[in-house]
Amino acid sequence: MTSSTQSDPIIKIDQVSKTYPGDVQAVKNVSLEVHQGEFFALLGPSGCGKTTLLRMLAGFEIPNEGTIMIDGEDMTDVQPNARCVNMVFQSYAVFPHMTVAENVGYGLKVDRVKKKEIQERVAEALELVRLGDLGARMPDELSGGQRQRVALARALVKRPKVLLLDEPLSALDAKLREAMQMELVRLQKTVGITFIIVTHDQSEALSMANRIAVMEGGTVRQIATPEELYEDPNSRFVADFIGQINLFDGTAVASQTEEKVCATVEPFGTMEIWGETLGPVSLAIRPEKINIDIEKPTTSEHPMAQGTVTDIAYYGGYSNVFVDVAGTRIMAEVSNDTRIRSSTFERGTKVWISFNAEDALALGD
Ligand SMILES: Nc1ncnc2c1ncn2[C@@H]1O[C@H](COP(=O)(O)OP(=O)(O)O)[C@@H](O)[C@H]1O
Numbered sequence: 001m002t003s004s005t006q007s008d009p010i011i012k013i014d015q016v017s018k019t020y021p022g023d024v025q026a027v028k029n030v031s032l033e034v035h036q037g038e039f040f041a042l043l044g045p046s047g048c049g050k051t052t053l054l055r056m057l058a059g060f061e062i063p064n065e066g067t068i069m070i071d072g073e074d075m076t077d078v079q080p081n082a083r084c085v086n087m088v089f090q091s092y093a094v095f096p097h098m099t100v101a102e103n104v105g106y107g108l109k110v111d112r113v114k115k116k117e118i119q120e121r122v123a124e125a126l127e128l129v130r131l132g133d134l135g136a137r138m139p140d141e142l143s144g145g146q147r148q149r150v151a152l153a154r155a156l157v158k159r160p161k162v163l164l165l166d167e168p169l170s171a172l173d174a175k176l177r178e179a180m181q182m183e184l185v186r187l188q189k190t191v192g193i194t195f196i197i198v199t200h201d202q203s204e205a206l207s208m209a210n211r212i213a214v215m216e217g218g219t220v221r222q223i224a225t226p227e228e229l230y231e232d233p234n235s236r237f238v239a240d241f242i243g244q245i246n247l248f249d250g251t252a253v254a255s256q257t258e259e260k261v262c263a264t265v266e267p268f269g270t271m272e273i274w275g276e277t278l279g280p281v282s283l284a285i286r287p288e289k290i291n292i293d294i295e296k297p298t299t300s301e302h303p304m305a306q307g308t309v310t311d312i313a314y315y316g317g318y319s320n321v322f323v324d325v326a327g328t329r330i331m332a333e334v335s336n337d338t339r340i341r342s343s344t345f346e347r348g349t350k351v352w353i354s355f356n357a358e359d360a361l362a363l364g365d
């Protein structure tokens with residue numbers, strides 16, 4: 001991949017910091033690049049600076065330090081309305097006294113675009129968000145999901161190079177949100193515009209984005225594809241924030257194998273696992289990579305320990321089985337893939353926990 005000549009980034013954020021009055025350091029020395037056509041997510045817990053970063057891209061906030069380049073141009077002195085970006089806000093306010101079509105065309109009217117062109121572009125934008133037939137409706141005759149589409153159409157009609165979306169689906173109920181996630185992915189592919197979405201919902205980011213920046217306390221902790229974040233988190237924070245994971249405290253020393261360490265972790269003993277951090281570490285392993293058996297596994301050399309089932313959480317397609325091993329709580333995900341299961345775990349069942357050391361990581365903070 002090193003020899004590929006990647007196009008210049010459409011967004012280049014270089015060592016950007018933002019401090020609000022009252023000495024609130026919302027964004028600290030963030031650098032990242034987004035490429036043309038990407039569906040990029042800013043993901044992190046509430047208050048970590050996602051909205052602030054997005055607002056700086058839109059020009060509604062000015063960085064205290066660092067530079068932002070959009071499409072090769074330094075944005076320092078460029079007003080929001082002169083930027084080739086458009087933002088869909090968390091509260092997707094639409095004008096209540098205008099029809100859907102008037103709402104969508106409003107920005108073009110302000111820009112003095114000719115009436116005929118407005119009509120054409122509005123029709124095209126409504127078609128894109130599948131509201132082709134609803135142009136004459138009033139906003140209060142729309143569902144929440146449809147109003148969200150109006151807000152999207154209103155942003156798309158301006159033909160921005162980058163669409164910024166701040167938690168655009170947070171007001172929708174779970175089912176609709178999932179449908180709109182697919183819809184946004186489809187839309188992004190259709191229009192080919194770069195999307196940058198802000199979300200605190202890791203499953204939303206994983207399912208939609210092709211790359212994700214995980215943020216914490218105003219800083220970027222890791223930038224990677226969904227798969228890399230899940231399988232190869234660079235820290236305890238990212239591992240814990242993305243999906244579910246078991247973290248066992250232990251100690252690591254250097255090993256003979258490159259990119260591996262020799263970790264000692266109770267109750268499993270000493271083993272070679274992937275990692276670079278030495279000293280105090282967490283052994284991280286995903287619950288679906290933990291095996292759980294009634295009989296002691298005979299064939300493998302995998303780390304193993306015996307314990308007792310304490311809780312079972314049933315989720316339909318799978319269950320999370322919690323096992324206590326000498327005071328350590330371990331979560332194993334068991335797939336419910338046959339309708340009538342041959343073996344069932346119950347509270348109090350004595351079981352064996354094992355895993356392949358290849359599936360474990362040694363992580364620092
Ligand atoms: N206008 C503002 N004035 C002062 N502090 C702010 C302002 N906007 C945001 N903050 C603070 O900056 C931090 C980051 O906020 P924000 O970017 O909204 O985070 P997020 O979108 O990740 O929830 C928070 O501590 C928040 O309270």
Ligand SMILES: [Mg+2]
Pocket residue numbers: 050051052198
């Ligand atoms: Mg926010």
